[in-house]
Amino acid sequence: MLPLRVHLQYKMSVLHPRSLIGCMVRRIPEGSTERYTRWINEITQDQLISQVYTSHGPTVIMPSWFCSRHWFDRVGSFDEGGKGVPEDLLFFYQSLRQGGGVARVDQCLLVYRYHEKAATHSVLEETIWNLRVDFLQERVLCRWESFTIWNAGKQGRKLYRSLSPANQKKVKAFCDVDENKIRKGFYTYEESKEKPKPKIPVLHYKEASSPFIVCVKLDMTGGVLEENLHALQLREGVDYYHFN
Template structure:
């Protein structure tokens, strides 16, 4: 059944006024920020049309100054979507430059009225059961960001990343939030209640180069939010060079991760070992606050050359004498550990070494890689 409607007058960003139907609350709003997505929209919108969810649904699209015919394509789907009971809300702006994904998401949410929000990128495709299964999961996991497994296209692109998305355990959704992969449930799969978004958000509107998804994810965890995943593939997740994620620098992500690690983990530990005496381990050490550098009791490694050297000297330190941190074989080191070795890159050797010490992830070690 379509939600009740009445006319309202709104003002768009260009200063014009237009009449718009004001809608009663619906169960789920599908949130689509859009920028020059014309070539993908037909596939994206057809998939929304064929959702098997039986509750009330709304599509809310905000066009972030597209220069192609994206908005015309969406308008072309309005009649078919509304015939299926899916309300359609479309707006946007025509500024010279786009204002960024965070801005577009916030605008799409503000103009929507769903009790739950299903985030959908315009270049991805949801499977028919996505809204239904994530809506059901939201009742089991209130105040949570709910994701799902994905199919990556083109096949074989970002193979390690895709495997990581799909194989994390429920516990690892909470423990591996410090890795370079970003949120443990990827943004294009997010589903949450409107009330939780309002408590955590809005998204950062800094624009290009700002990881608005990671900032929101960390803030959700700070607010005590949960992380959950429907263990079925519910989204075709497209990889292409124009994706906005490519505009975010590694250094930006690194700093956010270090700060969050210090806030959530290292502040609770009296001392710890950095697992990796190489480049990444040393970079982490140098990135720590002076107080947390004092807590590093050792580096550990499997490289005999590093171990035989015996220590790492922090040359940039203003202390005299300069700090010298012991370098040990991992079997001679003591927990807790911050592991700075890339996952899924050692043919299982890292994981075997960790398992041999009978360590518990989230208590005895965290991955930061």
């Protein structure tokens, strides 16, 4: 911990007694998980809530958490299942379910070490995926009558296959920028037991309609994805949510 961490996070927790309070971090060794570290430090206060469904996990990282004992007890403590249990993600989701908020002190107050034997590496990717899909369905998709999956590639199709049958029927289209996928015209859900098998249209993103679940990795397109979303005048947390 760096000087003033407890003081500054305590002050914020007094203002947000039902929130998990985080902070900015410095990663060592220098340059470790560069994209992830940039995300931790640079997402906005609004995105601390809107980006809770991404593969990065909790929008304020567990080593930086600060909250009252009252809130900790209200949420219900940690899952002590041991190796392979993403206890931080489970606690984070439960805090949100209880009506909790998320806030961040916008100062670097923590040195966050990366090492290859960290417990986080023992958690299976599929475990995290299933938790995220369930939380997305519970918090977002249950409120939408229909939606578009932004990405007709591997990740978008995987999300579609992972949805409940009721939410699969809400998918009105996939959209993409890849002309080959768009030219094909549709995605056939071959694993479906329905006859005929569901065929979901694949559109150019400019022809698709909101709301969207965006299955394109953040910070990996040189700003193109973000520019496309901005050009359509879409509002994060209203017209779209990031999932990857």
